[in-house]
Amino acid sequence: MALWSLDLCKTTSSKQHSNTVTSLVSINSTPKNAHYLCSASYDGSIGLWQFVEGCRGRRPAITIQHLLSLAHGSYPITDTPVEVLCLASHDASACVISGGNDAVIRCWSLSRKTRMQKVATLSGHTDAVTCMKVDQGQDLLFTGSDDGTVLQWDVRSIVGLQKDCHAEIQPVGLVGAHDGLVHDLAVAANGLRRLVTCGADRRVCLWEYIP
Known part of the structure; x- marks a missing residue:
């Protein structure tokens, strides 16, 4: 992972994962003024990082500090780590x-x-989950998969859940989006309630969704 300073044209890097890093997401969390980042990797782990403010000589500088790593999951028979393909955050x-x-x-x-x-745990896809985005204003999560579908989830239900409660959440909507793999998706800003998806069928699709 590399942290880039656009003002100084310099980078700082840190290596914690043992395989390809597939996704990054910033986190809005408490305490205030603390800035966190999560990383995902083919090695099956999710890394938590914190931005740390300091100085480099006389100039202010920001670095990233690795705090912890955890496993997304493993296959029950072989105990092989599950590759982590995408991340999102819910403010x-x-x-x-x-x-x-x-x-x-x-x-x-x-x-x-x-x-x-x-x-x-959110269950509904039948193949690898390749992409996800959160509509923060509507508290909705959209996930795309190699099964060709996009699922819609009401993530208000995860607010206030306690650790290890093992809640099982079901999707509230399903879009048979593409004839093949769903590669990526985007949520329109400013409450437009529009979702854009793209897939292996060479199509880009625009969808309207209902909260």
């Missing part, structure tokens, strides 16, 4: 959401002591 619950090639979505709560604990 209202201070949760990080991860998706991997086991078709399962997991929600992780970031506590005040900078610990991450699993609070919920």
Whole structure:
């Protein structure tokens, strides 16, 4: 991972993962003025990082400090780590959401002591979860998958969940989006309630969704 300073044209780097880093997401969390980042990797882990302000000589500088790593999950028979393919964050619950090639979505709560604990599992896809985005204004999560579908989830239900409660959350909507893999998706800003998806069928699709 590399942190870039656009003003100084310099980078600082840190290596904690043992395989390709697939996704990054910033987290709005408590305490105030603390800035966190999560990383996902093919090595099956999710890393938690904190931005640290300091000085480099006489100039102010920001670095990233690795705080912890945790496993997204493993396959029950072989115990092989599940590759983590995508991440998203939900501001209202201070949760990080991860998706991997086991078709399962997991929600992780970031506590005040900078610990991450699993609070919920979202099941509905039948193949690898490749992309996800949160509509923060509507508290909706959208996930795309190699199964060709996009699922809509009401993530208000994860607010206030306690650690290890093992809540099972079901989707509230399904879009048969593409004839093949869903590669990426985007949520329109400013409450437009529009979703854009793209897939292996070479199509870009615009959808209207209902909260």
